[in-house]
Amino acid sequence: MLKYIIKRIIGLIPVLFCVSVVVFVITRVIPGDPAAVMLGPQATNEAVEALRIKLGLRDPLLVQYGRFLMQLLRGDLGTSIAYNQPVLDLILDTFPNTVLLAASSLLIATIVALPIGILSAVKQYSIFDYLSMTFALVGVSMPVYWLGLMLVLLFSIKLQLLPSIGMGSLSNGLGDILSHLILPSIALATIPMANFARITRSSMLEVVRQDYIRTARAKGLSEWKVIIKHSLKNAMVPLLTVMGMQISMMLSGAVLTETIFAWPGMGRLVVDAIEKRDFIMVQGSVMFLAFIFVFVNLCVDVLYVLVNPRISYDNKGGDSSGA
Amino acid sequence: MGLKKNMVLQRLLKNKLAVIGLVIVVINILVALLAPKLAPYDPTHMDLANSLQEPGTGIHFFHTDDTGFHLIKIDDTEIHLLGTDDFGRDLLSRIVYGSRVSLLVGFVSILIGGTLGTVLGLIAGFYGGKIDSVIMRFMDGLFAFPYVLLAITLMTALGTGLHNIIIAVSIINIPGFARIVRGETLVVKELDYVEAARSLGAKNRRLIFWHILPNCMAPLIVYATMGIAGAILSEAALSFLGLGIKPPDPSWGSILKDGQEYLAVAPHITTFSGLSILFTVLGFNLFGDGLRDALDPRLKQ
Numbered sequence: 237m238l239k240y241i242i243k244r245i246i247g248l249i250p251v252l253f254c255v256s257v258v259v260f261v262i263t264r265v266i267p268g269d270p271a272a273v274m275l276g277p278q279a280t281n282e283a284v285e286a287l288r289i290k291l292g293l294r295d296p297l298l299v300q301y302g303r304f305l306m307q308l309l310r311g312d313l314g315t316s317i318a319y320n321q322p323v324l325d326l327i328l329d330t331f332p333n334t335v336l337l338a339a340s341s342l343l344i345a346t347i348v349a350l351p352i353g354i355l356s357a358v359k360q361y362s363i364f365d366y367l368s369m370t371f372a373l374v375g376v377s378m379p380v381y382w383l384g385l386m387l388v389l390l391f392s393i394k395l396q397l398l399p400s401i402g403m404g405s406l407s408n409g410l411g412d413i414l415s416h417l418i419l420p421s422i423a424l425a426t427i428p429m430a431n432f433a434r435i436t437r438s439s440m441l442e443v444v445r446q447d448y449i450r451t452a453r454a455k456g457l458s459e460w461k462v463i464i465k466h467s468l469k470n471a472m473v474p475l476l477t478v479m480g481m482q483i484s485m486m487l488s489g490a491v492l493t494e495t496i497f498a499w500p501g502m503g504r505l506v507v508d509a510i511e512k513r514d515f516i517m518v519q520g521s522v523m524f525l526a527f528i529f530v531f532v533n534l535c536v537d538v539l540y541v542l543v544n545p546r547i548s549y550d551n552k553g554g555d556s557s558g559a
Numbered sequence: 560m561g562l563k564k565n566m567v568l569q570r571l572l573k574n575k576l577a578v579i580g581l582v583i584v585v586i587n588i589l590v591a592l593l594a595p596k597l598a599p600y601d602p603t604h605m606d607l608a609n610s611l612q613e614p615g616t617g618i619h620f621f622h623t624d625d626t627g628f629h630l631i632k633i634d635d636t637e638i639h640l641l642g643t644d645d646f647g648r649d650l651l652s653r654i655v656y657g658s659r660v661s662l663l664v665g666f667v668s669i670l671i672g673g674t675l676g677t678v679l680g681l682i683a684g685f686y687g688g689k690i691d692s693v694i695m696r697f698m699d700g701l702f703a704f705p706y707v708l709l710a711i712t713l714m715t716a717l718g719t720g721l722h723n724i725i726i727a728v729s730i731i732n733i734p735g736f737a738r739i740v741r742g743e744t745l746v747v748k749e750l751d752y753v754e755a756a757r758s759l760g761a762k763n764r765r766l767i768f769w770h771i772l773p774n775c776m777a778p779l780i781v782y783a784t785m786g787i788a789g790a791i792l793s794e795a796a797l798s799f800l801g802l803g804i805k806p807p808d809p810s811w812g813s814i815l816k817d818g819q820e821y822l823a824v825a826p827h828i829t830t831f832s833g834l835s836i837l838f839t840v841l842g843f844n845l846f847g848d849g850l851r852d853a854l855d856p857r858l859k860q
Contacts, residue, residue, distance in 0.1 A: 250696040251696055251700050252703075253700075254696055254697050254699070254700025254701075255700045255704070257700075258701065258704075259712075262712050262713060263712070263716075265716045370576065373576075373841065373845060373848060374837070376844055377840035377844050379792055379795055379796070379836045379837060379840070381796065381815070382815060382832075382833030382836065382837070385822060385829050385833070386829075386830070388822065389822055389829070389830075393823050484702075484703075484706070485706075487705035487708070488706050488708065489707075491705065491707050491711070492707060492796055492800070495800065507711065507800065510712070510715045518715075522708055522712060525705055525708060526703040526704055529703050529705065530703050
């Protein structure tokens with residue numbers, strides 16, 4: 237097992253290397269001169285030129301990339317141009333908020349989707365199954381930001397029940413944060429919820445047809461026990477793989493959701509950095525998010541092998557590591 | 560082969576949801592093609608005196624004797640079925656024209672990204688070894704970005720505009736196709752008939768494009784249909800963030816963005832543009848879902 241994990245971690249190095257190349261190339265072709273942006277419109281040409289040299293923007297691209305890579309290896313993401321603070325500090329300030337949002341969405345999605353998926357599978361082709369799977373398809377098709385705005389329209393503007401922007405603060409009690417959390421996390425939960433429900437249903441259907449389930453029924457176990465104890469455990473395996481994919485989707489969704497609800501998370505930080513042409517901030521935070529994503533997927537893969545003894549981890553190492 | 564196609568079509572038409580999806584898709588294509596005929600006004604025509612009109616403006620209902628309600632236009636108020644936006648532009652016309660952007664980005668970017676991804680996946684899967692590793696590690700690298708973030712960064716680098724959206728959305732779609740096709744290729748290339756073709760002296764290129772690719776088509780078509788739905792969502796998201804279509808040209812995402820400011824006073828702008836996105840994407844997803852069931856009946860017994 238340890239050998240497998242080490243092999244997978246080594247396999248991540250080329251992926252992260254590719255990520256760093258892509259990030260570097262994209263951020264260097266972003267139009268707009270960061271030095272000029274930093275100093276503002278009143279700056280003299282000499283000052284801008286001096287800053288360009290100081291930032292190393294006059295060096296050959298390969299030298300700039302080498303420096304970027306060396307910094308990355310030391311865990312240094314550079315200093316934000318717009319905020320004049322270390323990028324990592326800014327990320328660590330906002331990332332927990334994004335995690336809070338994403339985690340509560342994941343929780344909502346799972347709590348709602350699991351029972352729906354199970355019930356749909358157990359009562360296959362019933363009206364409930366038909367309706368819930370149609371709704372799930374609507375959920376998959378949902379533009380998250382639009383749903384967010386509709387929730388704001390209904391609950392904040394018309395009913396005036398919930399706040400529509402910001403995160404609240406702990407000094408007003410936990411309830412303040414929770415009330416700010418409800419709308420954005422529902423919006424963000426929609427797509428994973430729909431996906432989970434569909435996958436739970438299809439993998440439950442797969443499992444229910446297996447022989448050992450028939451055996452369990454034949455033994456006279458109650459239907460409830462057959463479903464929860466025998467079927468669900470095995471049906472969870474595909475769900476776990478999808479969870480990893482959903483993390484990437486949720487980080488994407490978080491960028492949009494945070495913009496709508498002015499949630500002080502990393503998504504907003506990045507969008508803001510792009511608007512300000514703060515390319516060091518952009519490359520740092522995109523690198524960070526990509527790293528998190530790759531890491532989460534590694535954990536999912538390891539868990540996957542742990543729950544599913546049928547998969548031998550010896551010959552899985554070369555397979556696509558992002559999935 | 561013809562018989563098989565017929566069976567797929569029959570299964571598809573039996574699936575009510577898939578037919579609904581197909582109808583939505585066809586309506587969308589028709590609206591996009593006939594936009595100049597269907598839109599009551601020029602989508603960019605501003606009329607500040609009539610800004611933020613509610614839906615149904617200009618329509619008057621009169622109760623006349625016993626025959627019921629009649630739709631009569633009495634004065635010279637302009638009719639705005641879905642109301643107007645902050646510049647007094649007719650929302651219906653903007654949404655009708657917006658469908659062009661959505662469908663164009665959806666189809667073209669999946670065509671480009673799908674083709675590139677498919678070729679990369681075929682090469683990686685067929686040759687294996689080092690070539691496979693290099694291609695797939697790079698695809699993993701692209702895949703490791705949250706796609707919205709990748710699209711946003713690309714758009715910032717490329718600048719706004721229709722062409723650049725198509726480029727950005729194409730790029731974010733490459734790794735998904737590459738992965739699916741690679742997986743299929745790995746299975747198909749081991750089949751006997753490929754070996755037979757090889758022993759008959761078929762060259763690699765012929766093997767890949769004549770013998771392996773056709774057998775990867777079923778999952779590819781399904782993935783592409785769903786991919787169009789995703790591409791439409793991506794375009795809308797980019798335009799919503801102000802990185803997509805340049806104003807004043809209408810796109811559903813940019814209409815939504817404009818409407819966001821007036822959510823409290825004129826919610827119809829946001830509501831209708833979002834509904835257009837939702838229905839179109841749903842149409843493609845319903846159709847793709849039905850297509851998968853029809854192509855692979857094992858999944859749905």
